Amino acid sequence: MAGDRRLEGNGKCRCTNPSKALDVRVALSRASVLPPSAIPLYASGWTGMNNPRGTPLTLMTTNTACALTGEPRQDVRQERVLFLESGTGPGGSLNFLRDFAVHLDRSRLFPIMGLYSPNRSRSLDDMRRMRIPVFVFGAGGPSATPATGYVSRLFDTGLRRIRALRTMARLASKVLTIQLPLAWKIRRFIKKESVEMIVLNQDVHFHVPGVLAAKWAGVPCICRKAGGIGESRRLKRILNRWVDLFVSISSATEADQRDTPGTKRLIKIHEGVDLTRFLSLPPRQAMRRQLGLPDGKKVVACISRIEKGKGQIEFIKMAPLILKRYRDVVFLIVGGREPEDLPLMGELKSLACALNVENDVIFAGWRDDIPAVLTAVDVFAHCPTTFIEGQGIACLEAMAASVPAVVSENGGLPDAVLDGVTGFVVPPGDVERMASAVASLLGDENLAHGFGRQARRRVEQMFDMAVNGRALQQVLLEFVRPSMNALRNSVQSAAGAQ
Numbered sequence: 001m002a003g004d005r006r007l008e009g010n011g012k013c014r015c016t017n018p019s020k021a022l023d024v025r026v027a028l029s030r031a032s033v034l035p036p037s038a039i040p041l042y043a044s045g046w047t048g049m050n051n052p053r054g055t056p057l058t059l060m061t062t063n064t065a066c067a068l069t070g071e072p073r074q075d076v077r078q079e080r081v082l083f084l085e086s087g088t089g090p091g092g093s094l095n096f097l098r099d100f101a102v103h104l105d106r107s108r109l110f111p112i113m114g115l116y117s118p119n120r121s122r123s124l125d126d127m128r129r130m131r132i133p134v135f136v137f138g139a140g141g142p143s144a145t146p147a148t149g150y151v152s153r154l155f156d157t158g159l160r161r162i163r164a165l166r167t168m169a170r171l172a173s174k175v176l177t178i179q180l181p182l183a184w185k186i187r188r189f190i191k192k193e194s195v196e197m198i199v200l201n202q203d204v205h206f207h208v209p210g211v212l213a214a215k216w217a218g219v220p221c222i223c224r225k226a227g228g229i230g231e232s233r234r235l236k237r238i239l240n241r242w243v244d245l246f247v248s249i250s251s252a253t254e255a256d257q258r259d260t261p262g263t264k265r266l267i268k269i270h271e272g273v274d275l276t277r278f279l280s281l282p283p284r285q286a287m288r289r290q291l292g293l294p295d296g297k298k299v300v301a302c303i304s305r306i307e308k309g310k311g312q313i314e315f316i317k318m319a320p321l322i323l324k325r326y327r328d329v330v331f332l333i334v335g336g337r338e339p340e341d342l343p344l345m346g347e348l349k350s351l352a353c354a355l356n357v358e359n360d361v362i363f364a365g366w367r368d369d370i371p372a373v374l375t376a377v378d379v380f381a382h383c384p385t386t387f388i389e390g391q392g393i394a395c396l397e398a399m400a401a402s403v404p405a406v407v408s409e410n411g412g413l414p415d416a417v418l419d420g421v422t423g424f425v426v427p428p429g430d431v432e433r434m435a436s437a438v439a440s441l442l443g444d445e446n447l448a449h450g451f452g453r454q455a456r457r458r459v460e461q462m463f464d465m466a467v468n469g470r471a472l473q474q475v476l477l478e479f480v481r482p483s484m485n486a487l488r489n490s491v492q493s494a495a496g497a498q
Contacts, residue, residue, distance in 0.1 A: 077108070078106075078107065078108060078109060078110040079108065079109050079110065079196050079197065079476070079477060079480050080110050080112065080193065080194055080195050080196050080197075081109055081110070081111055081112065081195070081196065081197045081198075081199055081476060082112045082114050082186075082189075082190065082193075082195045082197070082198050082199070083097055083111055083112065083113050083114065083199045083201055084114045084115075084116070084186075084198060084199065084200050084201060084207060084210040085097065085113065085114070085115050085116075085119070085201050085202070086116055086200075086201070086202050086206035086207055087119060087121075087202070088117050088118075088119055089119060089120065089121065089305075089337060090119075090120065090121035090122065090123065090337070090366065090368065091121070091305055092392075092393035092394065093201055093202055093226065093227075094119070094121045094123040094124065095123050095393060096201070096226070096271065096272070096393065097113060097123065097127065097201060098123040098126050098127055098274075099272065099273065099274035099277075099465045099469070100272070100465065100469045100472070101127055101130055101132055102130070102274050102276070102465070102469075103274070103465050103466045103469040103470065104469065104473060105470070105473060108473065108477060109473055109476065109477065111132055112132070112133050112135065112193065112195065113127055113132055113133065113134045113135070114134075114135045114136075114137060114186065114189075115134070115135070115136045115137065116136075116137055116138050116182060116209060117136065117138055117139060118136055118139070119136075122368045123368075135189070137182055137185050137186055137189070137209075138178070138181075138182045138185070179208045179209050179212070180209075180212070182209035182213075183208070183209040183210075183212035183213045183216070184213075184216075186209060186210065186213035187212075187213040187216045187217045190213060190214075190217040190219060191217060195217075195219060196219060196220075196480055197219055197220045197221075197222065197476060197479060197480065198210055198213065198214040198219060198220070198221050198222070199222045199223075199224060199476065200221065200222070200223040200224065200243075201224050201226065202224070202226050202227055202228065203223070203225055203226065203227050203228025203231065203232075203236075204223045204225075204228070204236055204239045204240065204243055204246075205228060205231060205232035205235045205236050205239065206228065207223070207239075208235075208239065211239050211242050211243065212242075214242070215242045220244045220245075220479040220480070221242060221243050221244055222243070222244060222245045222246075222247065222475075222476060222479060223243045223245070223246050223247070224247050224249065224472075225246045225247060225248045225249065225253045225254075225256075225257050225390070226249050226253065226271070226390040226391065227253070227388070227389070227390035228253075228256075228390075229252055229253060229256040229388040229390065229411055230256060230388060233260060236260050236262070237260065237261050237262050238262070239262075240260060240261065240262030240263050240264070241262045241264070243263075243264065244264060244265065244479060245264070245265045245266075245267070245475070245479060246263060246265070246266045246267075247267055247268070247269050247472065247475065248266060248267070248268045248269075249268070249269065249270060249271045249390055249391045249412065250268070250270065250271070250390055250391045250411065250412025250415045251268070251412065251415050252388070252389075252390070252411040252412040252415070253390050253391075253411075253412060254266065254268045267475065269468055269471050269472050269475070270391070270415070270462055270463055270468055271390075271391040271393060271396060271412075271463060271468070272396075272463055272464060272465030272466075272467070272468035272469055273393070273396045273397055273400045273459055273463050273464065273465055274465045274466075275400060275459070275460070275464055275465070275466070277371045278371050278400050278401060281371055281372050281375050282372050282375060283375070284375045284376055287372055287373065287375045287376040288376045291332065291362070291364055291373065291376055292362060292364075293330055293332065293362065293376060294330060296328060297328045297329055297330045298326075298328060298329045298330070298378040298379070298442055299329075299330055299331075299332055299376055299377050299378050299379075300322070300329060300330075300331050300332070300377075300378065300379045300380075300381055300438055300442070301331075301332040301333075301334060301373070301374075301377040301379070301380055301381070301398075302315040302331075302332070302333050302334070302335075302380075302381055302382060303334040303335065303367075303370060303373070303374075303380070303382070303394040303397075303398070304334075304335050304382055304384075304394055305335050306335045306336040306337075306341040306344050306345060306348070307341075307344070307387060308344065308386070308387070309384055309385050309386030309387035310384050310387045311381075311382055311383040311384040311385060311387075311408065312333060312335075312344075312348055313347075313348070313351065314383055314385065314429065314431050314434060315331065315333065315381060315383070316331070316333075316348060316351050316352050316355065316357065316361060317351070317355065317431045318381070318431050318434050318435045318438065319331045319352075319355065319357040319360055319361060320355050320356070320357055321431065321432065321435035322435050322438060322439055322442070323357065323360060325439055325443075326439065326442050326443070329360075329442060330360055330361075330362060331357070331360055331361045331362065332361075332362050332364060332376075332377070333348070333361065333362070333363050333364065334364045334365075334366075334367050334370070334373060335365075335366060336363065336365050336366055337365075337366045345363065348363075349363065370394065370397050371397060371400070371401060374397060374398055374401035374403055375401065377398070377401070377403050378403070378441075378442070378448065379403065379404055379405075379406065379438055379441045379442060379448065380394075380395065380398035380403045380404070380405040380406070380423075381405070381406045381407075381434065381438055382394060382395055382405070382406075382407050382408075382413070383406065383407060383408035383410070383426060383428065383429075383434050384408055384410050384411075384413075384428065385408070385410070385428045385429045387410075388410060388411040389410055389411035389412055389413055390411055390412050391411070391412035391413075391415065391416065392407070392411070392412060392413050392416060395407055395413060395416050395417065396416055396459060396463050398455070399416065399417075399422060399455035399456060399458060399459045399463075400455075400456060400459045400463075401456075402452035402453060402455060402456040403452055403455070404422065404423045404441050404447075404448050404451035404452050404455060405417050405422065405423035405424075405451075405455065406423055406424045406426065406434060406437045406438050406441070407423065407424075407425055407426075408425070408426055408427065408428040408429075408430075408434075409425050409426070409427055409428060410428050413425070416458075416463070417455075418454075418458065421451070421454050421458075422451050422454045422455035422458055423437075423441075423451050423455065424437035424440070424441075
């Protein structure tokens with residue numbers, strides 16, 4: 001079992017000592033007043049019924065979980081929840097799921113991670129090491145570039161009068177060839193694995209298959225509204241009516257969802273950072289050497305996925321303005337996964353050369369050890385323009401590392417950074433204001449350190465995953481199917497009567 005994360009719904013024992021299966025069934029039967037033959041088991045880390053080492057053993061049935069240390073527990077019920085991820089690469093969305101899983105009360109909620117398409121994120125490997133099942137339902141993303149099937153190619157023309165027909169044909173082709181098959185596959189998975197709830201990680205318009213699967217399977221559908229501000233409003237008007245609850249992560253995502261028709265219920269639970277990841281970090285100088293940073297220079301860092309409108313262009317344009325005032329500074333850009341980001345990376349490097357700052361801007365590529373990277377950073381600068389941030393996980397990570405931040409007034413970023421308290425908030429696209437704010441922090445160490453301390457305190461008070469993750473878990477538990485709750489209450493009553 002140790003190397004196999006697959007779930008099975010065939011009722012066969014999944015422990016490393018199959019000879020003990022009947023004994024375990026009997027123990028669970030006594031706890032749930034169900035016949036032993038009706039209890040399929042999924043077990044990991046088997047140590048035997050006597051459990052001599054005293055290590056809890058988690059045994060999961062379709063609707064039951066008992067942690068045994070020699071005696072069956074009767075007060076523990078697990079809800080089986082499928083978290084659907086729409087992204088096709090590493091980033092804050094999957095990092096949230098990883099950090100959420102770290103602080104999850106697994107005796108109450110059993111998480112299953114589902115992806116529409118393959119993903120190379122190391123966060124998925126971390127979750128597999130936590131014995132969280134990870135499933136890939138398709139070969140391509142449901143919200144990626146439109147499918148170019150036969151129907152859509154019929155209208156592949158530049159004539160203006162039929163562009164609308166071409167768009168409709170592409171959408172129909174995408175729905176018929178990608179999204180509906182994915183939805184049906186997920187629906188079958190829900191039924192087979194007795195999934196009791198679907199949680200959509202990211203905005204709803206990225207999750208057409210997930211919404212349809214939840215509707216067809218008759219399970220609650222919760223959407224963690226983490227982005228998509230101002231996007232696909234027509235599609236969301238249709239999908240919103242099938243979502244039972246939206247959980248916004250910032251004031252910006254909350255306002256956007258409230259303004260979208262069809263929203264039934266909306267609450268706000270802020271994004272969170274796993275502060276345990278900041279407990280054991282490498283020395284500052286060691287990290288600087290690893291990143292190739294010169295000694296004796298302060299570091300201004302932009303940490304983000306490489307994408308148009310994410311602020312990297314403005315970050316590079318800011319560099320020569322600061323270098324006019326401070327020569328002992330270097331600019332670090334973290335992000336970029338070649339070959340996907342190669343064209344834009346080329347543009348950024350060309351811009352650095354054109355501005356004669358190619359020796360002052362260091363491209364570190366994609367990093368999965370952001371807390372360690374931040375030990376080498378003096379100022380964090382993230383000023384997106386056209387890309388609207390739901391909250392900005394990298395900004396929260398910088399604050400957790402006590403690094404002062406300069407951000408643009410964009411999406412949920414002002415929820416995190418208090419202007420003049422934990423950093424500075426500047427207008428989007430205003431490179432001069434951005435440079436002035438960064439220069440103020442470079443030139444005044446007391447100011448920078450004070451902002452950093454306040455930033456760390458703010459994260460501990462508002463963005464601690466240990467707190468926010470449990471709040472989200474409690475909300476999810478409230479949305480279990482009423483029929484399942486009624487069944488479990490009757491089972492508990494019968495067990496108590498005995």
